Amino acid sequence: MWLLQACDSTPPADPVAIARLIDGGEAATASIELKNQLQVKPDQAQLRFLLGRALLELGEVPAAEIELRRALSLGLPEATVGPQLARALLAQQRYKQLTEDFANTSYADASATAEMNTLVATAFRQQGNLTEAEQAVASALTHKPDHVPAQLMQASLKAARGHEPQALAMVSAVIRKEPENLQAWVLQGQLLYAQGDNSGAVDSFNRALRIRTDSVSAHAALIALHLAGADTTSAQRQWLAMQKALPNNPRTRLYEAKLALLRGDAKLARDITTELLRGGGGNVELLLLAGAAELTMKSPARAEALLSRAVGIAPQAEMPRLMLAQVLLHSGQYQAAIETLNPLMHRDPPPALAIPLLAQAKLMQxxxxxxxxxxxxxxxxxxxxxxxxxxxxxxxxxxxxxxxxxxxxxxxxxxxxxxxxxxxxxxxxxxxxxxxxxxxxxxELARKKPEMVQVDELRGQVLLQQKKLEAAQREFERALQKNPQHYPAIAGLAGIELAQGKHAAAVARFEALRTQQPAHLQATLALAELQPETVEGVAAATKLLKEAIAAHPDLSAPRLALIELQLHSQDYKQAVATAQAAVVALPGEPALHDALGQALSANGEVQQAINTFGQLAGMTPSSAVPHLRVAELQMKKQDFAAARLAVRKALNAEPGAVAGLRLGAALAVRDKQLPQALAMAKEAQKRHPDDAAGFAMEGEVRVIMGDKPAAELALRQAVSKRDAAQAARQLHQLLLSDSRQAEAERFASSWLTRHPGDIPFLHHLAERALARENWSDAEQHYRRISEQRPLDAQALNNTAWLLVKQSKPGASDFAKRALKASPDNPAILNTLAQSYAHEGQLSKAIEVQRRAVSMAPEMGSLRLEMAKLYIASGDLALARDALGQLEKLKASPLAKAEARQLLAKLDSRH
Structure with a gap:
């Protein structure tokens, strides 16, 4: 032991001397000394703290944070370590963590408290929260009125509020008091540059460098100033000075990469940024530069990953979101681009560049x-x-x-x-x-930008709207020749295949894209949507959506899709759980609060739903939607007074909102206040003269008033307006109710000539034909629907049923197509069984009907049909058993009456 001690000739460190080295700009020397000391005695808290400070000065921020946290764990007071740890978080642009960990922090030492409050203010300002930043600075100056960093931050906040002259006066006062204050000279340079005084800014930054030649902020400010003026020569000269003073500083390397990218050497920029990221760097500026390098190197997937990290670190910052949105637009991820831009669009005013980017995304959608x-x-x-x-x-x-x-x-x-x-x-x-x-x-755009993949995509979309499927297909394929992974073109081709009934081919397209990009959001969402409505299909869709949430935790789209799936599957309890987790993860996303309210409502938690929509109203004060949600829930509770109050709030929030006026009119009709309902319809017409809604509302009210001529006049005005599909159905129904069959048919024919793709109108015509037992007309309408929508299970199933009803051939083919579109659907299985029986394939019919009964054993109508098939096959014992079981079920009185008649006939045979 004595021999080992004798060999250890390292003298004990003097913390005071090492601190002087760091303060004097010799952090590199200090860090070497500290590392040597800590190799011998690793548990010295004071030395760990000093090493953290030295590493901070050298720009090795992640390593500095590790050392500072070790010092804290070894018992050094938080008042000593806390401010330096906050500096480390600030240097890594982890602003949210800093404010969450240290806001409202105070120590017995007033100077430490003032220092921490100033750092908290800086973090709040970087998040765009000026009010909280000002409060933090005020707290700092309350604890220590002469705290210069707080005074400088106060000046910076004054400038942010538009009071630049006052801010400059405050900085000048600091400089008069402390002429060697480096931070004050840098801030003065920044303020002068913001006012357009470039020469004054350069003088201030150079004065800062005379105070300390290795000032990272002064070097960086001068390089940025020269680059902003497109003076790359001066920027390069300044960088060489920075390299001489700070050869190993990450910021020096960062600007080397930036200059390399500007002169076209994207490979060097990528190499440098990759090295910096591998070394633990991850601040927003580095990530943005790395993303730009990847884009230049035509690696959009890597650029997207880097820029997504930047958005995650600084969600309030503009540039990361703007750059990420551009990448997402280029790769055809339009919904993701919209979600990325939405937080910026909520600002007043939004960044200028965000608006045309959002316009492009909407256009491409x-x-x-x-x-x-x-x-x-x-x-x-x-x-x-x-x-x-x-x-x-x-x-x-x-x-x-x-x-x-x-x-x-x-x-x-x-x-x-x-x-x-x-x-x-x-x-x-x-x-x-x-x-x-x-x-x-x-x-014309293609002539200017022949390489632009969106040209072919846009042309394909327009041709698709014109029902020119083959021409649209060619355009989408041309887009994929330019970019084989361009999602909108893949989705366009898949949509055409779905329209042609080629479900497996469409699925294969999305699966192929997911093979190349496993985390591709739209492909994952599309695959989830294409899963069949079976227990297995819902489980597969759920798995896909959970994978999407894990890959994109900051986007609401996969969470909303999962909530919608769970609601559609009537798994209301799980929908509530998913929505609650989503709101915790993304508390500022209004759509998720809306989804939570709807899930709570579906789960029977009405009051909680009302409370949630109340919170949503606070988040979106200019939206009528949350109030209307409340109104609908109050109507279900039969609390019509509360519903009326909610409608008034909706119209106060969004005057003239059509949905609010429509619900208000419905409540007025219920109260027999028809003049008031009519006034609301007129208000909708006044505010939205080009929309059908207000005229359709008037038509409804006039019918209730018994004034059919006035109702018809309003509805005929409505069908000439925008979004008139519902009004067309109302006018057709009005003509039928007035016994004007021929005129109704002429209107229907005219409407469908002008709107051949109006599927709801075709469903309306089919239902009216069914009500009149006009099987032939109903069949034709459903056939027309299935031609346009080959996967419309209802239209296919009803066509099959109508063919059986009319003793026409081909019923089983339609039923099988319906079953493929909606597997294991008991109603479709029942139709298929009837189709087989109609075609004389009785054994197949019985087999399919047994499957239908097993899928829905409580449906009495299925057992009744089962009994009829057994009777047709001569198996009377099984028929009696099926009819006997039906008596125990909650079947309709008609079904039970028919079952008793069949039993009586069976008994009479003995």
Whole structure:
């Protein structure tokens, strides 16, 4: 032992001397000394703390955090370690963790408290929360009024509020008091640069460097200033000075990568950023640069992963979301792009770039109307002659839908080389239903941007809307030639295959994409949606959606899809659990609160649902939806006074909301306040003159008032407006109720000529024909539906039933197609059994009917049909047994009466 001690010649460290080394800019020397000491005695808390400080100065932040946490665990007071640990979190841009861990922290030492409160203020400011930042600074100055870092943060917050002169005066006061304060000179440079005084900013940053040549913030500020002015030569010169002063600092390497990317050396930029990330770096600036390098190297999947990390670290920051949205748009992940942009759109005002990005996503999703509105909004926010001209052109198109406005847009699209004006023109044409003109605009965009995959995709979408499946298919395939993993083109081809009844081929497309990109969100959601409605299918869909949630914990879409699946499967308790977990994970997402309220309502927890919708109303004060949800629940509770109050709140939040006016009119009708209901319909017409809703509402009220001519007039106005499908069904029903059969048929024919894809109207016609026992007409309507929707199980099943009813051939083929679309459906199995019996295949019919009964043993109607098949086969004993069991079930009185008649006939045979 003595020999070992004698060999240890390392003298004990002097913490005070080491601290002076760190404060004097010799952190590298201090860190070497500290590491040597800690190899001998690793449990020295004070030395661990000093090593954490030294590593912080050297920019080795993750390692610094580890050392500081060790010092804390070894018993060093939190008042000593806490502020430095907060600095480490701040340097890693882990702002949310910093505020959660240290907000409202106070120590016995007033200086430590002021230092911590200032760091908390910095973190709040970085999250965009100026109010809480100001409160934290006020707390710091209350504890220590002369705390200079707090004074400087107060000045920075003044500037953020738009009070730059006052902020500069505050910084100048600090500099007069402490002329060697490095932070004050850097902040003064930043404020001068923000005011456009570039030379003054350069002087301030250089003064900071004279105080301390290895000031990371001063070097970085000068490089950023030169880059902002596109002066890469000065930026390179400043970086060389930074490299000399800070050769091993990660920030030096970061700017080396940035400059490499700017001069076109993306490979070097990628190599440097990969090295920095591997070394434990992970701040937002590094992740953004790494993402940009990957994009330049044409690695969008890697760029997406890096930018997603950046958004996760700084969810309030603009640039990570804007860059990620651009990547998602490029890869065709439009819904993910929309979700990424939504938090920015809730700001007042939203970032200018977010608006056209959201417009593009909406356009590519087929929502041309919203896209056009967003493009108009974007144009109003931009400056410059072209942008002003574009805004004016869009305004003219909106106010005067004549050819002149579109010609102005077309002219601008010929000038614009970037394609934004072309996208705006395409949106405007599609919003007006002008497919040929939209296709011409797409052709013009293709001429400018032949490599742009969205050109082929857009053309395919338009052709798909025109029911030109083969032409659309060619366009989507052309898009995949440019990018084999472009999801919208894959989805377009899968949609065509589904329309042709090729379910397995569509599934295979999404599975192939998932093989290449296992975490692909849209492919996973599509596969989940395509699972059959069986116990096994629901389990498979649930597994897929849980995988999507694990891969994309910050997106609401997979969580919403899982909640919807559980509600559809009537697993209400699990839907509530999923929604509650979703709200905890993403507390600021209104759609998840809405889903939780609906799940609670479905599970019978009405009051909890009402409370949840109340919280949603607080989150979305300008939305009528939460109040209307409450109104509907109050109506179910028969509390009509509360329902009326909720409707009033809805209309206060969103005056003129159609859904609010419609529900208010329904309550007025219930109260026999027909003039009030009519007034609400008129208000809807006034506020939404181009929409059918208000005129359809008037038609409903007029019918109740007994004024059919006025009702017909209102409904005929409605069917000439936008979104008139429901009004068309109402007008047709009104004509039938007035015994005007021929006129009703003429209207139906005319409507379907103009709206051949109106499936609900075809269902309406089929149901009316069924009610009149006009089997032939009903059959034709259902056949027409199944031609457009080959997987519409209801239409296929009803066609099969009608063929049996009319003793026509082909029933079993339709029933089998229906069963393929909805496996193990007892009603369809029953139809298939009847089809087999009709075709003389009695043994098959009995086999299928047994399966139907096993799937729904409590359905008395299935046992009645089972008994009839047994009677037809001559097996009277099994028939008696089936009829006897039916008596014990909760079957309809008609079914039981028929069962008794059959039993009586069987008994009479003996």
């Amino acid at each position: 087929g929502d041309a109307k919203t896209a056009d509105q967003l493009f108009q909004r974007a144009a109003a926010r931009q400056t410059g002659s072209n942008e002003i001209t574009l805004a004016a052109a869009r305004a003219r198109v909106r106010l005067d839908p004549g050819e002149a406005g579109f010609e102005e847009l077309r002219t601008l699209s010929r000038i614009d080389k970037g394609g934004d004006a072309d996208l705006a023109l395409i949106s405007a044409h599609l919003a007006r239903g002008q497919a040929p003109l939209a296709l011409a605009a797409i052709d």
